[in-house]
Amino acid sequence: MIKPKQKRTLETRAKLIAQAKACIQEAGYEALRVEDVVAGAGVAKGTFFAHFRDKDALMEILIGAEMDALLDQAAAGAGPTDVEQIISRLHPLHSFVTCERYVFDLILRYSGAAAVAEIGPIAMTFGRYIELVTGWMPLGDYRKDVSADLLAEGVQAFAVQAMALQFCALHQTQRFDKRFARYLKAWLAPVS
Amino acid sequence: MIKPKQKRTLETRAKLIAQAKACIQEAGYEALRVEDVVAGAGVAKGTFFAHFRDKDALMEILIGAEMDALLDQAAAGAGPTDVEQIISRLHPLHSFVTCERYVFDLILRYSGAAAVAEIGPIAMTFGRYIELVTGWMPLGDYRKDVSADLLAEGVQAFAVQAMALQFCALHQTQRFDKRFARYLKAWLAPVS
DNA sequence: TAGGTAAAGTGACCGTGGTCAATATAAAAT
DNA sequence: ATTTTATATTGACCACGGTCACTTTACCTA
CATH class of the missing domain: 1.10.10.60 (Homeodomain-like)
Structure with a gap:
């Protein structure tokens, strides 16, 4: 190929x-x-x-392309300067990732690459996501006691958690954005 | 049934x-x-x-039972009082969850229940995990500005993130426990 | 004990992803 | 133009999860 x-x-x-x-x-x-x-x-x-290689490889290409476009969109313009802005900036991407249970599961399954030679389109987008959010960290009043990179990894972890719970009837009392906001406010809060 | x-x-x-x-x-x-x-x-x-119902239903029963036993083990005795102790207490469970890529993916897929009537064995263990960790929160010197429940959700989110990266060759320079410790120290650090 | 009925079990069959030896086509060599 | 070689395409075939109309078994009642 x-x-x-x-x-x-x-x-x-x-x-x-x-x-x-x-x-x-x-x-x-x-x-x-x-x-x-x-x-x-x-x-x-x-x-x-x-x-x-298999059906999933095609899916990866199609879904990865969509995610890439949405990341481009999120990356355009001046970066967000607070939690609410971060969330609304990422909203289109998160919305796509959760558009179907099947899509979400597939994305998670391919979010990591088993080997350097195997970094697929979806694993790439997870890297881009971290980079993007890392770049946003100096723009707001967030905690400074840990690195921007670690903060970004946490944002991703919480996004995944909030999206997973989105599919869970037991926890659907809270909407995704609201839950994500609760997480991020606790995670990014500046240590006073 | x-x-x-x-x-x-x-x-x-x-x-x-x-x-x-x-x-x-x-x-x-x-x-x-x-x-x-x-x-x-x-x-x-x-x-x-x-x-x-299908092959996955049997898998859920077998894997859920294993996870339940490991949760029992983690819950036995006095609770851990710092991050290192939390990690080593949860180690057997996390180790099982990551024993196979297939197992990890299946667990994630069934970690949420689509409806109250559908709470399967694995979704149950995710609930127990939160409960268990929530109970540990008052035992150590962790941040008090957010609820124990939210802290526990974060611990779970970071555990999943660290396990996912475990399968990722790109990030395997760090061992799971070390990465998880980095996350938890940042997440649970008391706000001074 | 016989007959009836609800539950459990059967296996041929299907849907769908994936394989591979054979074939066809394009590009390169003569 | 013809032969050779590399590459692309084909479709019969397989593996495996899952279905369902039918048969068998266990239990209940007269």
């Missing part, structure tokens, strides 16, 4: 991705079937797996 | 669970095949699904 030489290869790959997007548009991520994608793209099943 | 009446039912269920444990003992959780379990238990495949 690193350097496809033939034009045909690129065309086939584009057809597969376009058809996958169309399927998802119609019925969501979880409902995606490899057989539908290849049928719609007019290629054989084996071709799919010549282009993508 | 709520009140099995016939003795036969209980026997079959016991055979299935025993065989599943044997399979896992031999090759780990991920390698478990329903076909092997039913073959070993001497029943038909359909019988398996009459006893368990």
Whole structure:
């Protein structure tokens, strides 16, 4: 997949991705079937797996691209200067991550790379997330006794926790943003 | 599954669970095949699904039981009074949760219940974890500006984050316990 | 003890992700 | 133009989780 030489290869790959997007548009991520994608793209099943290691690899590409775009959006303009602003800036991204249970689970599963050579699109976005939030840390009145990087890791950990509880009926009395705000206010509060 | 009446039912269920444990003992959780379990238990495949909604439901029972036993162990005796003690007390549990990538992913997937009626064994253990840690909060010199319950939720969030990074080659320079300690020291530090 | 009925068990079958030896096509060499 | 070689494509096939109409068994009642 690193350097496809033939034009045909690129065309086939584009057809597969376009058809996958169309399927998802119609019925969501979880409902995606490899057989539908290849049928719609007019290629054989084996071709799919010549282009993508497995179904999840395609999902990673599609979901990773979406997350990347949302990260770009979050990174645009001047950084947020307080907790509320951080939360609303990240809202579109968190909203996408929790759009489907299936999507959330898949993202978590691929959020870490098993090896340096295996850093996939989703693992990349988790790195970007940390970088982005780290850059925001000097902009507000947050605690200074720990590094910006550690603070950012905590923000990510709390975001994941709040999103996970979003899917949990037992805890849905609190909306995601409200719970996340409670976490961040406690985590980022300046040590007086 | 709520009140099995016939003795036969209980026997079959016991055979299935025993065989599943044997399979896992031999090759780990991920390698478990329903076909092997039913073959070993001497029943038909359909019988398996009459006893368990799906394969994951059996996994939940087995993994949940293991986690419950480890929580009992962590809860025994006087509570830990500092971060290092908290970490070593939870070590056996965290160690089991990360014993296999497959196990970790499954636990995360079932850590929240979609509905009150669906609280499974694993979702229960996440509740117990919070309760346990909440009870430990008054025992040490931790911050008092947020509730013990919120602190416990944070401990859980950081534990999950540290475990997730455990599977990530990029971050394996730090061992789980060390990373978790870094998180907890920052999270639980008393506001001076 | 026989007959009836509800519960438990069966296994052929299906859906879907994934494989691979064979084939077709494009690019390079002659 | 023809042959050779590398690359892309094919589709029959497999593995494995899960289903369901049917059969068997256990228990209850007369």
